[in-house]
Amino acid sequence: MSQLSLPIGFSEELAAPQRAGAVLARRSQLVPAASLPTNATAKQHPIHRWFNxxxxxxxEFVYQCCQSVSLGPESVLLDPFAGCATAPVVACQLGITAVGFEPHPVFLRIARAKLPSPHWIADLPRIEAALLEGFAHPADPCTLPPAPAAFLGKLFPDSVLRVLLGGRRALDDHRLSDNDLAFLILSCALEQCCHSQTDGIYKALTTHKASALPPDACAELVARVRADLLAVGPAYPGIRARMFPDSSESMHALGDASVSIVVTSPPYLDNFDYAEMTRMYLYFWGIANSWQEITEKVRATLVTNTTTALAGHRHGQEQHRDAVPSVLHPQLDSLVAVLAERRKTKAGKKDYHLLVYPYFAQMTRVLRECSRVMRPGAPIHIMVADSALYGVHVASPQFLARILSEIGFRSTAVAFVRGRGHRWALAKRAGSPTGLAEFHVCALR
Ligand SMILES: C[S@@+](CC[C@H](N)C(=O)[O-])C[C@H]1O[C@@H](n2cnc3c(N)ncnc32)[C@H](O)[C@@H]1O
Structure with missing residues (x-):
């Protein structure tokens, strides 16, 4: 296996952050507004395309936000809900220091793998060699605990799971189990080798899709990473980026008035359960070995945005209410009352009425922390959607804008970006005829 090196004639200057910025500038003029809140363009971008x-x-959304203000090498971009690090990676490409918060153990490692590392280039051949060696020595799924064995057994043919587990064991043997790039590459191979239909990364066990074999998936991924490192890797010396494994409800690692811009997208109310949608990875990597562990180790660290995450929040609703600016209480109280009534008429008995205050209380804490760490005059950009819980409209973007105003932000604005489905417009649902949508909320510190 050859060591990764710059091709002859490759100019480091050409790969400088300005070049990445120029590419982003060009692309962001071409991207329709409706794609801005989505990951549809990620596959066209180096590094972003490794795992999205x-x-x-x-x-492009992050780029456009960064263009709205003057940023330089001393600037710091914060994403308090960093996910797979779209915003921090763009910041690095623009030569801006990046910080992100992400308590989800899978996303955290994916995000870290995508941030500049002095070992990036040297690590790649070692990772590839270890994985190929491991694939050639399959491991027995019998060693898995019962819940992971049952779940993974439905996602992969037995022979493929054995090969993938061989790869995992080889990373341990070669002391690469802490290597985030290795984690990203094998996680990506999981996705490609899984024979169940996926919606992003959510696994619907009963639907089938074409799947790759681990060595092929790995070779393709390594080639993609290598090509991107050759193209943009040298751009990064001197650029600082850091991902914190904590909830952004407390960002004590950041000093007051230290951040120049916030670009983020929080969990939407009643949308993805980020713990459940990553069950394949949590089980494969042994991060959690049962549904209960998924709740305790992952769900409990995240903003409470789905009824599956309510454990621990059923009581203490009063405290959550107290944490939300009181000006919102009349509207939220009546939402809670309507949802409690609707629940009585629904077979599913979903506790949506208990979700409202925990969600907005946690979001208030995150936004207060943003306010503390942002420099006066710094902008905050939030991509967020509204929701319909049991057909009851929850205008989260407007509520978040109001919270921003209450905690001292100014020039708060909410702009429609794109509609997302028309479930909300179905006759059985009362309320807005325009459907649910994603909105860009922005304000100045
Ligand atoms: C909408 S996604 C962000 C996606 C990201 N913009 C990207 O492009 O990859 C929201 C993220 O917030 C994370 N999250 C949930 N609760 C959190 C918390 N309390 N602190 C920090 N991140 C949290 C979730 O794990 C998820 O990755």
């Missing part, structure tokens, strides 16, 4: 997921926004 359905809940991600586009690099």
């Amino acid at each position: 997921f359905i809940a991600g926004f586009s690099p």
